Amino acid sequence: MSEELQDEVEAINSIFGAGSLVQAGEESDIYVLSLPEETVSLRLQFPPDYPAVPPSVLSTNSSGGRRGLGARDLELFRGALGNIYQPGFVCLFDAIEELKRLQEEAGLNREPSLEPKGTETDKEVAARQNGSTCSSHASGLGPEPPWVESDPFVELKSTFVARCAAVTSPDQADQYVQHLLASKKRIRDATHNITAWRIRGPNGTSFQDCDDDGETAAGGRLLHLLQLMDLWDTMVIVTRWYGGQKLGPRRFALINSAARDAFVKAGLVDDSAGSKKKHSAK
Template identity: 40%
Template sequence: MSADRQAQEEEALVLESIYDQDFKINEAAPDTYHFTLRLDEEASDNLRSPRLVVIDFHIPEAYPSSTMPVYEITSVYCGTQKIDASVREEIDTNFKTMFVPGEVVLFEWINWLKEYLDATYPEEEQQQQEVQQPEDMETTNDVDDSTTSKIDSSLDDECPEIKSGESLIDRKSVFVGHVATVNSVEQVQAVRRKLLQNKKIAKATHNILAYRIELDSGVIAQDHDEDGETAAGGRLLHLLQILDVTNVVVIVSRWYGGIHLHADRFKDINNSARQVLETYGYIDDTKGKKK
């Protein structure tokens, strides 16, 4: 075993012991680590918009002797605030500065990143309140009235019409799917912006997004955003692939109800997405294909 490989394995073991389930080695690609940085620690599950950031670390063969890890921040938001270009640039500059050839650096990166993001995105007063049900959503009918009607997109010329499905409630967590026809990534972004103008949707614990667009060349452009709900975005995109729907964006809002759903939350997210796709004619319910 090379010295680099031994250093990599020892570092991974240490990080696993420190961060437990927040640090995971990709079984299909052992040189990729998936890390969830939680600024709110154990309280994050009880917050409307937990401050957390998801990072993938890709470990090159020559790390740490000569090459630093490649990292990818997959989160778009930290809490309710977007991780903008200036923040990403600051992170990149400091990561490069901290790397010293021959020395492992991931633990140092994580510690610095936690302090930096905690200062950049301070805990908001509303974040400290536990969520039992979304604000102004004491009954199922309240959820339906505020989120299942059409979202007014008249104020944004780039935004297609957005339609929302029925609420799904599982052990006090509420899930609502939203769908729109899109033909560009710009329209996907417009749909997200318009949805977040709805105060109740903006206060959702997670707004998980996935889209597929067929380009003029026939190539499918597709992507997802988990919005802090680890692995949910990829599963939502996989659903769109299975259903073979294109030129569509789906966003599923989840309001955490105080009870852990574990793996059932993925089923609820996908069921909400499928329901809104079926309701508005994007798929044939009998065949599971687009019409």
């Protein structure tokens, strides 16, 4: 397995959940891709010189879905690969996203997407463009939030740092984000500040939201991580400083790794296996 493919397998399983992309057998160049929110899985063959040469989509397996879904997704994914692949660049994450787009065009999506649209709110634009104003009002945003900070994760000069905190309401989560941006110029000036939170409300209600801050799909992936770990009353913000070299799908694995490290340091998950330790932050 090439280093690029190894990184891509790790990234896909980090983004979409363990077992999303698995080797079909020992020392095999064939992998099984379980498509997100689908009953269909695809068998892909990666040549030894991938990504210089594209993968091949061999076949599909459908379980529990409507008749014909497998053949439909097989053709759509082949089309997605054809649209996305560029020699020398890993392509699987982008191909999955392109598949979603093609499904939407064909009116075939069966589940609403959790992914944000990648646009900033007016308030976020104002916070980004008026740094001095934000700083001058930091004292009016309340006390310093009880952040637990991850170790920095650095790759190709890009740096990722996560912070998590206990929250009890959507307003509090928003206040914590605004406090961080207003009081920390280096964070405010970062390339991306990706956030996600899940909160249990009264009478069985619940709230969850995310913001990718221009890093398309990252907020949704971060929220998915909270869901997989069954973490509640918790928010996380991952800050990225871009180092000038593109990381491809590897960046999503680094975002999730930084978030997990913050959860571990906060005592929300076990360090050894990354398994859940508690349901909510304290």
